[in-house]
Amino acid sequence: MTTLDLTPAPGAAPLPRMVLAQAGAEMRGMLRNGEQLLLTMIIPVLVLVGFSLAPLLEVPGERIAYVTPGVLALAIMSTAFTGQAIATGFERRYGVLKRLGATPLSRTGLMLGKTLAIAGVEIVQVVLIVAVALGLGWRPELSHGPVGPVLFVVAGTAAFSGLGLLMAGTLRAEATLAAANLVYLVLLGLGGVVFPVDLFPAAMQGVVELLPITALADGLRVLLTGGSPFPYQELLILCGWAVAGLVLAALTFRWE
């Protein structure tokens, strides 16, 4: 039988170590979960390959140049919004958030860990999607350097995280699961991911252009196809969603 030294020696680990440990655990969880992989990797890659190869619709310019930024936006949404909402909803339901609250990891530490894990998964997604797109003949043209797209990814992640946490922190886990998947599907169809927004009736366009997915897809599209000017309006829309979503989530989040 193993003897253990149970003499009390309490103490919290340094915050960076806690955050890294939590981020690692979250990231492994996301990459191991089959449904999550379907949303974050498989569907985006299928959409990318399908819509860039098959002449399914009329798009402005080269098809791959149009579709790739939309698929990147879809990938960001799938991780920061859909995946995060579902995972966090079930963590709340299974008492994981409550249990973690009884460890030295603070709520700030938990949120930093989650954010880091999302960034990690997004890096995997971007590498995968960019590699597939390059293989399909994509030749991006960066009109404002690499900082622009990164800025959009960060702002988009913040916007989608806020909305995901708002949903996960207030709805029941099952309702979050259903709603998050539904929103994913609807925004995949509506939000300028692959179907150009100007295909919709004029009355709808105004609304659709205010959606975070549209702002992210359109912004990335401008920046990755050598377009100008810099899409400030889209960035502003994303920042608006980010502030509103994160503030509302912070105010309404129920930990158990």
Next chain:
Amino acid sequence: MSSPAVEVVDLVKRYGRLTAVDGLSLTAESGAVTAILGPNGAGKTTTIEICEGFRRADGGTVRVLGLPPSRRELRARVGIMPQSGGVPPAMRCGEWLRLVARFHAHPLDPDALLDRLGLADQARTPYRRLSGGQQQRLSLAAALIGRPELVFLDEPTAGMDPQARRSCWDLIGELRAAGVSVVLTTHFMDEAEKLADHVVIIDRGRVVAEGTPAELTGAERQLRFRARPGLNLDELLKALPAGSAAKESPAGHYIIEGEVGPELLATVTAWCAAEGVTAEALSIERRTLEDVFLELTGRELR
């Protein structure tokens, strides 16, 4: 004497119109094992969750290691084992324990702890595939991994098989020997009797009795036997020395209390012979904690 590990004074907690905890006071001494006993719905979990900082009290004061339970610095000093759950279902047993270990400055070795709790073979098993008893053991491991000064164990052995229960009891004994304060709730009287230095029996949100197991069960011994139900005990009582008591509870089970010695035994067996009754399973015992518990909290189901 060092200050108590937990001090609860006049605690009140209401859920809507229901008062779950109603002016409860208890003290858990430092370095001791304190067991909170009570029927379902007595307020055990509510009380322990307020001490853990999960719930807010509506009245009264609670001090854990001298601090209000909401204080962050307590998270490292206090280990908790909730009644159930708290682990992501897909996370592997060893992974969870290593994660919680990483939150602490001087944790126990996760593999040694898993081994000690008989979970070494389950280290790579996802939480949802563990049996109920294995999940409980993992939860206990996570409560101890950070080498806390105080642990709260909410029904630690619920769902464990007898071997696991024994090994959990041994571990609690070792915690006590190492100077860790333990506060646990339980439904098992033998657990409280065997482990606890101090037992607090609560019912309807109040303390109804407390003391060491010996104080609660008293020094008095009882004579017990089984016979056909409905014997008339009045005749027997007349023959017994003054101050004795006799009762049938439940039907067919007779308990005689008083100066239990050879004389009393002879009187009872003589009376049985006169009644033409064969007393079965005749024994002289101390009152058990279970007797005390049922006397105080009643026999009806809740």
